[in-house]
Amino acid sequence: MPSHRMPSEADIISTVEFNHTGELLATGDKGGRVVIFQREPESKNAPHSQGEYDVYSTFQSHEPEFDYLKSLEIEEKINKIKWLPQQNAAHSLLSTNDKTIKLWKITERDKRPEGYNLKDEEGKLKDLSTVTSLQVPVLKPMDLMVEVSPRRVFANGHTYHINSISVNSDCETYMSADDLRINLWHLAITDRSFNIVDIKPANMEDLTEVITASEFHPHHCNLFVYSSSKGSLRLCDMRAAALCDKHSKLFEEPEDPSNRSFFSEIISSVSDVKFSHSGRYMLTRDYLTVKVWDLNMEARPIETYQVHDYLRSKLCSLYENDCIFDKFECAWNGSDSVIMTGAYNNFFRMFDRNTKRDVTLEASRESSKPRAVLKPRRVCVGGKRRRDDISVDSLDFTKKILHTAWHPAENIIAIAATNNLYIFQDKVNSEMH
Amino acid sequence: MKGRGLGRQGVPAAGSSGRFDPRVRQMMLSKGLKRKREEEEEEKESLAVDAWWLDPGHPAVAQAPPAVASSSLFDLSVLKLHHSLRQSEPDLRHLVLVVNTLRRIQASMAPTAALPPVPSPPAAPGVADNLLASSDAALSASMASLLEDLSHIEGLSQAPQPLADEGPPGRPTGGASPGLGALDLLGPATGCLLDDGFEGLFEDIDTSMYDSELWAPASEGLKPGPEDGPGKEEAPELDEAELDYLMDVLVGTQALERPPGPGR
Numbered sequence: 014m015p016s017h018r019m020p021s022e023a024d025i026i027s028t029v030e031f032n033h034t035g036e037l038l039a040t041g042d043k044g045g046r047v048v049i050f051q052r053e054p055e056s057k058n059a060p061h062s063q064g065e066y067d068v069y070s071t072f073q074s075h076e077p078e079f080d081y082l083k084s085l086e087i088e089e090k091i092n093k094i095k096w097l098p099q100q101n102a103a104h105s106l107l108s109t110n111d112k113t114i115k116l117w118k119i120t121e122r123d124k125r126p127e128g129y130n131l132k133d134e135e136g137k138l139k140d141l142s143t144v145t146s147l148q149v150p151v152l153k154p155m156d157l158m159v160e161v162s163p164r165r166v167f168a169n170g171h172t173y174h175i176n177s178i179s180v181n182s183d184c185e186t187y188m189s190a191d192d193l194r195i196n197l198w199h200l201a202i203t204d205r206s207f208n209i210v211d212i213k214p215a216n217m218e219d220l221t222e223v224i225t226a227s228e229f230h231p232h233h234c235n236l237f238v239y240s241s242s243k244g245s246l247r248l249c250d251m252r253a254a255a256l257c258d259k260h261s262k263l264f265e266e267p268e269d270p271s272n273r274s275f276f277s278e279i280i281s282s283v284s285d286v287k288f289s290h291s292g293r294y295m296l297t298r299d300y301l302t303v304k305v306w307d308l309n310m311e312a313r314p315i316e317t318y319q320v321h322d323y324l325r326s327k328l329c330s331l332y333e334n335d336c337i338f339d340k341f342e343c344a345w346n347g348s349d350s351v352i353m354t355g356a357y358n359n360f361f362r363m364f365d366r367n368t369k370r371d372v373t374l375e376a377s378r379e380s381s382k383p384r385a386v387l388k389p390r391r392v393c394v395g396g397k398r399r400r401d402d403i404s405v406d407s408l409d410f411t412k413k414i415l416h417t418a419w420h421p422a423e424n425i426i427a428i429a430a431t432n433n434l435y436i437f438q439d440k441v442n443s444e445m446h
Numbered sequence: 447m448k449g450r451g452l453g454r455q456g457v458p459a460a461g462s463s464g465r466f467d468p469r470v471r472q473m474m475l476s477k478g479l480k481r482k483r484e485e486e487e488e489e490k491e492s493l494a495v496d497a498w499w500l501d502p503g504h505p506a507v508a509q510a511p512p513a514v515a516s517s518s519l520f521d522l523s524v525l526k527l528h529h530s531l532r533q534s535e536p537d538l539r540h541l542v543l544v545v546n547t548l549r550r551i552q553a554s555m556a557p558t559a560a561l562p563p564v565p566s567p568p569a570a571p572g573v574a575d576n577l578l579a580s581s582d583a584a585l586s587a588s589m590a591s592l593l594e595d596l597s598h599i600e601g602l603s604q605a606p607q608p609l610a611d612e613g614p615p616g617r618p619t620g621g622a623s624p625g626l627g628a629l630d631l632l633g634p635a636t637g638c639l640l641d642d643g644f645e646g647l648f649e650d651i652d653t654s655m656y657d658s659e660l661w662a663p664a665s666e667g668l669k670p671g672p673e674d675g676p677g678k679e680e681a682p683e684l685d686e687a688e689l690d691y692l693m694d695v696l697v698g699t700q701a702l703e704r705p706p707g708p709g710r
Contacts, residue, residue, distance in 0.1 A: 085535050173538055192538040221546060223539045242539050275519060275550050279543045332547075333522060338540055 026429035028416055032096040032104065035420040038066055038427055039106055040434055041091025045075035047108055049119065049159075050436075066436050070119060070159040075110040087112050093178050097200070100184070105164070107187060111174040114189055116165035116200065124152040170196050170206045177227045183234040190227040190239060193220075197251075209257045210239060210249065225340075226285050232292045236261075244281030244299060246306065264295070264306050266313045276328045276337060284340035289349040290421070296352055298343040301325060303354050303364065318364045318371065321356050323394045323405045336410050344419040344426075355414025358403060359430045360390060376414060376428040376435040387437065520555065523548040 023044025030039050038050040051069035078087040088111055097105040097116075104119040128150040133139050173191035180187045188197050188209070195210035210227075214220055227239035235251045247260035268277055280300035287296045295306040297314075301322060304314035320341075324331060331337040336357075343354040355361045356373075364371045373390045393402040416429040424439035523544060530541045 083535075174535075220538075220542060223542055225539060242542055275547055275554070278546050278550070282539070282543060329519065335526075335540075338543065 021432055024432035026416060026432060026434060027090050027092060028094050029418040029427045029429050029434070030094045030096060030106075031418050031420050031427065032106075033098050033421060035422055035425065037069065037096070037104060038418070038436070039094045039096065039108075040427075040429065041074065041094050041108055042432070043088075043090045045073055045077070045089030045091060045110065047072055047074045047091060047094065047106075047117070050434075064438070070161055072117070072161040074108045074115060074117065075113065078112075092175055095178050095180050095187070097180055098184050107178055107180065109175050109178050109189065112168070112171055114167040114170075114175070114178060114198075115163055116167070118162050118164045120160050120162075122158045122160060123155060125155045126150040127153045165200070165203050167198055167203050167206070170198070176225060179227060179229045179237070181229045181234050182232055186234075188227065188229060188237060190224050192223040195224065195227055195237075195239060195257075207255075209251060209255070211256065211258065225283050228286055228288055230292055231288050231290065238286055238288070238295060240283035240286045240297060242282040243278060244283055246283065246286060246295065246297065248308065262308070262311050264311045264314075266304075272325070274328060276332055279332070279337050280328065285342040287343060287345060289345050290347060291349055294349065296343050296345060298341050298354055300337060300339075300341075303343050303352055305352070305366070316366065318352070318362075320354055320362055321392070323392055327405070331410075334410070336413075339413055340415060341413075342416050344417050346419050346424070347422045353417055353419060353426060355417050355428070357410050357413055358392075358408040359412040359414060360392075361414045361417060361428055374437075376430045376433075378433075517555070520548070520551050523551060 023042060023046075025043040026040050027043055028039075028041040031037070032039070036052050038052075040048050040050075042048070048068060049070045050066040052064055052066050055064040074091060075089040077089045079085075080087055090110055091108050092111065093107075093109050095107045097107065099105075102120070106117050106119070108115055108117060127134070128148050130144060130147055130150075131139055131141075167189070170189060171191040171194070173193050175189050175191050177190040178187060185201075186197055186199050188195055189206075190196075190210075193211065193213040194208055196206040197209050198206045210224070212222065212224060221243075223242045225240045225242055227237060230236035230238070236248060237251070238246055238248050240246050244265065246264035248262040248264070249257035250261045251257060253259070253261060268281070283297045283299055285296075285298045288294070289296065293308060294315075295308065297304045297306065298320075301324060302320055303318045305316040306314045328337060341355050343352060345352055350367055351363055351365050353361060353363045359376045360373050361376060362371060362373050373392070374387045375390050388401075391399065391402045392408070393399070393404055395404075398404065412431065414428055414430055418427045420426070426437050428435040428437065526544045527541070527548060530536050530544060
């Protein structure tokens with residue numbers, strides 16, 4: 014199939030994910046590639062490399078496919094990557110496009126056997142007459158080689174577009190969610206999955222709500238949450254019923270009558286949901302805010318942070334150019350004290366839950382020379398304007414930070430800005446406190 | 447925080463200045479159909495919308511009351527819906543959100559009180575209403591049929607999966623929430639664009655497209671006319687080739703296939 018895309022479009026990063034130790038960072042892009050970065054160990058020999066991330070492995074995860082039955086092209090864009098907890102020397106991750114999930118195993122080879130009896134160094138068979146004695150091949154060190162192989166392909170589980178995958182804390186199962194259904198898979202079984210949520214109405218004309226994101230609870234293997242386009246969260250217990258259509262808890266905030274508009278529903282649509290590391294809270298992102306929910310309180314979030322409230326008066330224009338449908342992700346830091354999310358103009362925002370302070374930072378080449386300190390940015394809405402302020406009208410809405418990730422333990426963040434990846438480290442406080 | 451950028455290609459994504467293309471906005475407004483009846487409802491409260499149209503620099507603004515802007519918003523939403531349906535595989539979330547928004551806009555445009563019956567409405571708004579109504583109905587019908595086709599095709603392509611506890615196929619959806627097919631742009635039950643007094647406006651419209659079981663709720667408000675009206679020839683959103691194609695899909699003589707058009 015001929016590609017109508019410009020060369021650089023395939024490099025647009027579509028997902029970013031640290032593994033459980035933070036040693037590895039995986040990115041997926043629109044061209045179906047996965048690039049894994051590895052953190053260099055801090056060593057006295059190379060003090061300037063100070064635990065920075067370098068490319069570890071690159072591989073093609075998904076290829077464009079053509080569904081002949083529906084006459085549709087299936088995009089190879091990687092929607093989500095999730096790492097499996099490491100159980101041996103190898104690393105494993107799940108990557109998914111709109112329709113198919115794949116399990117990849119990443120192994121290292123840093124030794125190779127030498128001294129074969131029947132083969133020479135190049136692998137050619139030896140002339141047997143020259144073999145006078147037998148030797149035991151020995152393992153000799155070699156340059157590190159990273160090998161990636163597909164171990165499982167989980168196909169044909171989804172009619173609609175997969176938006177989330179989440180590995181269960183039992184390390185044996187995982188779930189995948191599309192617009193209308195959520196399936197449970199066993200990591201070792203590819204030819205069947207178990208449908209646990211189905212919100213497809215009997216009559217598609219009655220469709221008013223879709224699933225937008227879902228995640229397993231980090232500790233309770235029976236609990237998971239899924240969010241909807243109407244802004245609600247449903248916490249489900251797999252022990253209660255095989256088909257989790259009845260939620261255990263429904264988290265929904267009543268609409269603020271003073272902020273009502275034609276776009277209320279669109280901006281309330283939840284684009285991402287993440288459990289806190291503690292498992293006590295959930296973080297959601299809708300178009301204008303991030304919200305922290307307590308699992309014990311369904312009526313409303315316990316905290317709401319404005320990401321870019323200056324856009325509230327621009328909703329009509331943002332509806333016109335479809336920006337209002339952008340799906341931003343959100344992230345917790347390791348101690349659940351700071352939350353982060355992206356915005357426009359390559360800005361991203363961080364909110365400290367304890368001090369209630371927030372900061373706006375920019376991911377761009379101009380403002381991020383290596384080892385430069387990031388300068389807080391400000392968007393001015395009219396009135397007094399300081400020197401480096403950006404006015405709302407000059408924000409670049411094509412530069413969106415949709416995907417961000419936070420190291421599980423340290424103050425290291427990964428920011429995807431279109432086709433560039435930025436990794437920021439806080440050297441002053443590199444340990445969580 | 448210290449930063450280290452890892453460029454992957456080194457080519458920054460091409461971006462616009464961030465300003466919204468004024469040509470698009472002007473096209474929207476010039477293609478919009480005048481609805482004289484709306485202008486008489488100035489005392490009607492409308493939902494709070496953002497006020498971009500109040501920008502004094504904008505050519506189309508003038509002293510437009512919110513009700514007229516809702517009309518532009520309606521047209522914009524209809525165009526978005528149409529564009530979404532044109533995709534080979536519609537983004538379901540986008541589609542559902544646009545439809546729900548369209549319903550909200552439509553509900554806000556409904557007359558709160560019964561309008562005085564107009565015995566002989568002027569021809570221009572009548573024709574305009576015919577065009578808008580027929581295009582909206584065609585869109586709704588095509589959307590409903592497209593989603594139905596999606597669900598039929600799903601039954602063919604989905605690999606058989608032994609499920610321990612699958613809900614019965616006819617599982618009730620629960621609640622009588624109005625759905626996509628019940629946009630009822632013409633339905634007198636919701637009193638949106640029509641009032642009983644205006645039924646006569648649509649007597650001469652060609653309703654053969656609406657007389658399918660997918661469109662049962664609305665057909666009660668329409669009667670097949672003795673002659674074809676202007677609505678058939680001049681639908682601004684769909685041309686005849688597309689109408690024929692949609693009709694074929696509806697009656698099942700043609701399997702749903704990629705609609706003609708550039709790109710994916």
